[in-house]
Amino acid sequence: MARAADGRSPGRRARRFAAACAAALTLFTAAPAMALPSGGNIRPAADATATAEYPVALTIETVTPQVAVQNGTVSISGHVTNAGKSAIKGAHAAVRKPLSSKPLQRRSELQSVATRNAPGGADGVELDSPQYALPELKPGQSQPYTLSVAVSDLGLSDNGVYELAVDAWGSTAENSHDRALGIARTFLPYSQGGTEAQPTKITTLWPLVHAPVLAAQTVSDNDQTVPVLRDDSLAAEFAPGGRLYELVDTGSKLTGLTWVVDPDLLDTAFAMTNKLYRVQKPGTDPGKPARDDNTVPGTGSAAAAAWLEKLRAAVAKQGSQVVALPYADPDLASIAHNGADLTGMGTALNKAATAGRLTVEGRLSVDTRSDVAWPYQGYLDQQIAGVARQAGSGLVLVNGASMPEPDAVNYTPTAVRPIGNGQNALVADDTVSSLFQKDLTSPKDQTEATQRFLAETYTITHEQPQNQRGLLVMPPRELSAATAKVLAGALQAATDKWLTPVKLDALAQSAPDPKSNTAVPSPADYPTQARATELSAADLSSTDDIQQRLDVLMRVLTLPQRVRGPFSAAMVRSLSTEWRAQGPTGGTYREGVTTYLKELTGAVKVPQKSVVTLAGNTGLLQVSVKNDLSQTVTNLQLKLTSTQPNRLNVSKPEELVIPAAQSVTLRFQAEAHNNGPVTMTAQLWTTGPNPQKYGEPQTFKVEVTSVTNGVLYVFAGAGVLLLLAALRFVRQRKRRGGQPHVDGDQPIGDGPATDGTGDAAEAEPEAPAEDPGDSQGNSPEDGPAEESGGGGPVQTPRASSPDGRDRAASDEKVGP
Secondary structure (H helix, E strand, O other), X not given: XXXXXXXXXXXXXXXXXXXXXXXXXXXXXXXXXXXXXXXXXXXOOOOOOOOOOOOEEEEEEEEEOOOEOOOOEEEEEEEEEEOOOOOEEEEEEEEEEOOOXXXXXXXXXXXXXXXXXXXXHHHOEEEEEEEEEOOOEOOOEEEEXXXXXXXXXXXXXXXXXXXXXXXXXXXXXXXXOOEEXXXXXXXXXXXXXXXXXXXXXXXXXXXXXXXXXXXXXXXXXXXXXXXXXXXXXXXXXXXXXXHHHHHHHHHOOOOOOEEEEOHHHHHHHHHHOOOOOEEXXXXXXXXXXXXXXXXXXOOOHHHHHHHHHHHHHHHOOOOOEEEEOOOOOEOHHHHHHHOOOOHHHHHHHHHHHHHHHHHHHHHHOOOOEOOEEOOHHHOOOHHHHXXXXXXXXXXXXXXXXOOOOOOOOOOOOOOEEEEEXXXXXXXOOHHHHHOOXXXXXXXXXXXXXXXXXXXXHHHHHHHOOOOOOEEEEOOXXXXXXXXXXXXXXXXXXXXXXXXXXXXXXXXXXXXXXXOOOOOOOOHHHOOHHHXXXXXXXXXXXXXXXXXXXXHHHHOOEOOOHHHHHHHHHHHHHOXXXXXXXXXXXXXXXXXXXHHHHHHHHOOEEOOOOOOEEEEOXXXXXXXXXXXXXXXXXXXXXXXXXXXXXXXXXXXXXXXXXXXOOEEEEEEEEEEEOOOEEEEEEEEEEEXXXXXXXXXXXXXXXXXXXXXXXXXXXHHHHHHHHHHHHHXXXXXXXXXXXXXXXXXXXXXXXXXXXXXXXXXOOOOOOOOOOOOOOOOOOOOOOOOOOOXXXXXXXXXXXXXXXXXXXXXXXXXXXXXX
């Protein structure tokens, strides 16, 4: 029978229209609950492609069962929405029978169906029954529908994937012509059983990550170290209904799952199990030490403890695998593109990898794999591959968009690819993974993703039925709870039919396909959109500075473990990939870590000095050094430097050890050569190999007065001699009457005077030595003392900090 281009049978339109009207009357009288509610059910337009010609937007929100079977029935439900500008009249919804009884054979055919817009003959022919009569729909009004159709009526002949379409037929107030008004499409796999195809091995990544919240600060409570969080967002996420809780709950029901875990999340959860943990108040300067007045009690202890126990049980399930990301999930792509020349980045990545493995194994009590790199969204280029290799990652998880298949390959090759230098890549299928990139909260999106997943994986398996291949599914790091449930349901629907779930190791050990693409893209091919969200060179440089400052601080602490762990972890958290979606928050976190480290370093300092008076040519300059930390510092020396050493110089540097919350006073022997002000600089240095400046320099002025001993005597004596010589010269000239000396080589004044008198110069008697002192009679040993004390370092007790708390962070494990 001839068909119209839009899929209707022209010779049967009148009969169908009459049947539709009768069905509508029956529905409205027998089942009033299915009629349009009073005032209309207003829903947003379900399809942005609705046009004036095709004003109806249809959705398919459930397909039951998801895989059709012989002699079965398929039920479809959804909504019909008038997205046009005029009322829709005399309309109905119906299922279309596929155009051909042959299934879709290629993945390219699936793509063709998925990208169609307007209804057409390629969508098949509308079935006479069942049909769902629709009431008049005004613009913006929506009506639910449900249609149940026998599999035999769909004409499905062979095993395979078929298009499943529902259309709306009727007219509008502006156009009374009876026509197709809109269409919705999905896919329906059909299996009669008995297939001999080798099931596809499928590995699904199940990420458990969260933006860092654990701060470098801690507080003390009854000699107990209490962790501090920047916010309490994880309290809700760990509780039932929260994202991380639901991910663990959903994943625990799956087999062959690969859990990809950020170790920092586990450490944070463990820290929260401490019932005394604190949370920074909103608006608090994140660089200030944590105290009771700028933090509040946390609320998630019970939820965190329960979540950890639930996770331990889930990952222990037979067939599961745990992959430990480097600690805090550092952003490999940002480091490769913007920080490769920073010396500290390589060290940080290596430490993060080791810490990640140890943390996950310790917190979850399972063996883990830690040589896996997962760059942002799986995008790879040669620079990223190089950084991953240097960090010890032999396996890289890659987005299929980075390494697409050659056009000559008309099937889906296995995921594993050798990419050179001893590295392998596991390339995720781009189409399959993209189905789960967004938050699938609406029934329409959930059904669309599920049926497309089933169609794609069925087609992959049957492209080469006897060639078993491996498939990688890569959802986003921030996998939502709703999307995780959709993915889990799709996996369960296909498992033991044409899919076999396997863990990451099983897929990585598969033989690579020699025809697959193994070329790693150049940096120029890295997506512009992904590059725009990278951590900048300035961000990475500031993080590198944290490590350098930390290294200097560690050299002087007697209990470095109380600071090293928290700050090493905080430095790596500053590099986290999770900051891609929270750029401003990441910047605030980095700034807070830097400021707090400066605060700790600055707690050991030379207090600001006013003008110091040195009365005399020698004396002692006394300089104090203060330690506001709650632990002793050592391996330090204080060096005084004069800007005018020819006028004032001091003795060699003095080494010092400063007890907790105290200060010491050092005395430097000073020697002055002239009166007046001289600027001095006091700078702390570390001792030992490769000394480093510690903290900021402190400058002050020394006012030198009453330089009378030694130097002034010499100057005065020299002046007197010059004066006497000048007088003698004048007197001899007068005796000669101004005549020049006859012997130019003879010294002036050696001959006798004409008047017979001798004029021998009288020697200036040497002044008796005086004990230089100031106007008050202080001896130089007393000096212009700032604080009293002896000739060596003097310890002057200082009060501890007002809150009595340690400004250094307490011990937190971030590595071995």
